[in-house]
Amino acid sequence: MAAEAVGAWFLEIAETTGAMTVLLAKVLARLVPPRVDARELVKNLYKMGVRSLPIVAVTALFTGAIMVIQAATIVKRYGAEGLLGWGAGFGTLREIAPLLTALMISGRVGANNTAELGTMVVTEQLDALRVLAIDPISFLVAPRFIAIVSTLFMMTLFADALALLGAAYTGDALLGVSPTTFYNGLTSGLLNFGDVATGLVKSVVFGLVIALTSCHFGLATKGGAPGVGRAVNATVMASAAGIFVLDYLTSFALGD
Amino acid sequence: MIQFKNIVKSFGPKPVLNDVSFDVPTGSVFFIIGASGVGKSVLIKHLVGLLYRDSGEIWLDDEDISKFDESRMGAIRKKCAMVFQHSTLFDSMTCAENVALPLRKHKHLSLREALAEARERLKVVRMQEFADRYPPEMGDGMRKRVAIARALTVDPKYVLFDEPTTSLDPVSARRVDALIRELSDKLGVTSIVVSHDLTSLFAIADRIVMLYRGKVRLQGSRADFKSTEDGVVQQFIHGRATGPFEL
Amino acid sequence: MTPTLARPNASSPHEPELEPLEHAYEPLGFVGSLGAAGIDLIVGARELYSVFVRTLHYVVRGRREKGAVIRQMYEIGNRSFLFLSITMGFIGMILVYQAGLQAKRIVPDFTLLGATFLELLVRDFAASLGALMLATRVGAGIAAEIGSMVVTEQIDALRMCAADPIDFLIKPRFLASIVMTLVLVVCAGAISFVAGGLTANIAFDVPLRTFFNHELVDFGDMAIGLTKCLAYGAAIPIVSGYCGLSTFGGSEGVGWATTRAVVNTSLAIIILNFFISGAGFLVFPG
Numbered sequence: 001m002a003a004e005a006v007g008a009w010f011l012e013i014a015e016t017t018g019a020m021t022v023l024l025a026k027v028l029a030r031l032v033p034p035r036v037d038a039r040e041l042v043k044n045l046y047k048m049g050v051r052s053l054p055i056v057a058v059t060a061l062f063t064g065a066i067m068v069i070q071a072a073t074i075v076k077r078y079g080a081e082g083l084l085g086w087g088a089g090f091g092t093l094r095e096i097a098p099l100l101t102a103l104m105i106s107g108r109v110g111a112n113n114t115a116e117l118g119t120m121v122v123t124e125q126l127d128a129l130r131v132l133a134i135d136p137i138s139f140l141v142a143p144r145f146i147a148i149v150s151t152l153f154m155m156t157l158f159a160d161a162l163a164l165l166g167a168a169y170t171g172d173a174l175l176g177v178s179p180t181t182f183y184n185g186l187t188s189g190l191l192n193f194g195d196v197a198t199g200l201v202k203s204v205v206f207g208l209v210i211a212l213t214s215c216h217f218g219l220a221t222k223g224g225a226p227g228v229g230r231a232v233n234a235t236v237m238a239s240a241a242g243i244f245v246l247d248y249l250t251s252f253a254l255g256d
Numbered sequence: 257m258i259q260f261k262n263i264v265k266s267f268g269p270k271p272v273l274n275d276v277s278f279d280v281p282t283g284s285v286f287f288i289i290g291a292s293g294v295g296k297s298v299l300i301k302h303l304v305g306l307l308y309r310d311s312g313e314i315w316l317d318d319e320d321i322s323k324f325d326e327s328r329m330g331a332i333r334k335k336c337a338m339v340f341q342h343s344t345l346f347d348s349m350t351c352a353e354n355v356a357l358p359l360r361k362h363k364h365l366s367l368r369e370a371l372a373e374a375r376e377r378l379k380v381v382r383m384q385e386f387a388d389r390y391p392p393e394m395g396d397g398m399r400k401r402v403a404i405a406r407a408l409t410v411d412p413k414y415v416l417f418d419e420p421t422t423s424l425d426p427v428s429a430r431r432v433d434a435l436i437r438e439l440s441d442k443l444g445v446t447s448i449v450v451s452h453d454l455t456s457l458f459a460i461a462d463r464i465v466m467l468y469r470g471k472v473r474l475q476g477s478r479a480d481f482k483s484t485e486d487g488v489v490q491q492f493i494h495g496r497a498t499g500p501f502e503l
Numbered sequence: 504m505t506p507t508l509a510r511p512n513a514s515s516p517h518e519p520e521l522e523p524l525e526h527a528y529e530p531l532g533f534v535g536s537l538g539a540a541g542i543d544l545i546v547g548a549r550e551l552y553s554v555f556v557r558t559l560h561y562v563v564r565g566r567r568e569k570g571a572v573i574r575q576m577y578e579i580g581n582r583s584f585l586f587l588s589i590t591m592g593f594i595g596m597i598l599v600y601q602a603g604l605q606a607k608r609i610v611p612d613f614t615l616l617g618a619t620f621l622e623l624l625v626r627d628f629a630a631s632l633g634a635l636m637l638a639t640r641v642g643a644g645i646a647a648e649i650g651s652m653v654v655t656e657q658i659d660a661l662r663m664c665a666a667d668p669i670d671f672l673i674k675p676r677f678l679a680s681i682v683m684t685l686v687l688v689v690c691a692g693a694i695s696f697v698a699g700g701l702t703a704n705i706a707f708d709v710p711l712r713t714f715f716n717h718e719l720v721d722f723g724d725m726a727i728g729l730t731k732c733l734a735y736g737a738a739i740p741i742v743s744g745y746c747g748l749s750t751f752g753g754s755e756g757v758g759w760a761t762t763r764a765v766v767n768t769s770l771a772i773i774i775l776n777f778f779i780s781g782a783g784f785l786v787f788p789g
Binding site: 055058059062063065066069070072073074076083087090091094095100103104106107108111112114115116118119174190226228229230231232233236237240241244245247248251252255 | 586589590593594596597598600601602604605608609619622623626627631635636639640643644646647648650651757758759760761762765766769770773774776777780781783784788
């Protein structure tokens, strides 16, 4: 019984992964030579990017603050105020900012994308495209794909900056570490460009995960309005799980 | 000329079409009638590659299209347009943008040219005043006319109508009927209409085929249908509650 | 900020693929839209507060339906366990790996790696990251379920039977979520710690005996961690239930409600985390 359930679960994961790989191949085939609808791309970049700024900003500011609060205990214990910037910055840039930005974008953009594609599928709008001899992949999926990946990359850059800002001012308020000391700690050489780059590479990987899962579950929607809800649910879970697994793998692959 | 030859289609264990064959002559208004769920819509979706048959052949202008893959279907879909039952306009685009989309994609017009052309084409269906409205704001009849304009953008030889008058008020329904008749008379377009609207049937049909329990029950002209002795057909076209007709 | 917290009232038919609410504010200009967002935030917060108060009211005096809470505990708890174990296991591995890299740069001394990790896990990461995962799994589920009931008019049917949907739908989820969040966070935290220990052992040769060290965890850490569990456990069903109840606009509505639930619940957790961590630091500065 339990073994059966686990078996079925594995089969399901294998099937989903396979379908996503096929989708990825189809999207990549539309990129060389580029057959992507430019108008849809711009529309989606605006909708996904610009409109996600507020929640990414709030998340980043609070995350930076929380990182400093967590580091504060340790800093106080060792009296190492000068290291606060480095302590909070290391985790923020390499790990927490890309991760939390990805989770928020998955919730907002990924889930939205699934709901949108899912609605188009259940109302036959996708069939309508095909009947007009317009390729749904290059018209709908590829622009969203590119928009999601580039949105997450840019949002991570933005979140990095805001998180450090939040961290600096929380350090000032909570521990009396001046923002100047904080930034000195950041730039004194213990942190380098590689740390920022690690975070940014991760953001691209997470962007691919979100784009693939959200497009896949959106296109695979079945069964009317409740089906759209189920698809959204499946997307956010699969994205979260995928993000963590790939986070681990990229962390190891990139190393120090 | 479209020919269906021995089409068999089932969904899982449930057989829907069981050996269906008939010809659609060019230039006519051709009606496919039958009870709800008999497989009328299923049948015409085979023509544009939205569904694939289990066995049988579909000939369209001397090509067997039943085995065409998605990429070869592209050419067929430009020849054979479809108007969906719920019109299925793109909700995120205005009427003009809906019509402009295939123009932009297939005639390689710029956005501005495509929108201008789209307005011209909306005039044909008398929808030019609504060019900048979004589909959810409009009534079913208006959406249907925009959907027809959109289907005609590729200058198709054949147009498939999936229950074009279902859920329309009587006035809108008769206007759609007139439009379909006009397409055939003025442009020589062949229309295949899936319907169980008896009023349209007797107003505009040139030829009719009736599907019953997965098979063709009768095909012929309006006169043939009126004069048939077949009790099942009689019951259907007179809309009687009792008789030999089984669902 | 965040118009997403606001109640969706004016559904503009123009671009239903955008969130209609935000779209409706377009002509207001920047300052206008800020103001509108602010008003919506206040309205949203007030309604959220009202849902919370009514839930508490029904917890004390509502009718008791046998098995409803247990069923929800199964739904929220058991069915999230696998998902939470996997994600939290990976989090443990990632965090320890990153912390190890970080420590290596100044002092290659890993003796306190486990103890510090455990302290952070108890005080923050187990509860906060676990709750973020629960927000996606449980929050989306609650919103989708209640949202479908709204669009199919089942909620109206409930009202016709003189049953308050809050008593009937949100209360059992509220109670179940508080209990199960605590249980799941403890389990997931343990899994995370063990996964972290194995990673430290493999990647940095830290002996397991050195890693499994709990001497840095004190009463303050436990108190903060516990407070977070309770706060998140309460916030998830309230915020996502509210998003579900404010579903509008037929078939697409359920999708949007689910999306809003995930985003708003995650934001609620991050903001609660900030305040509880800050207060915790001031109360237990050690």
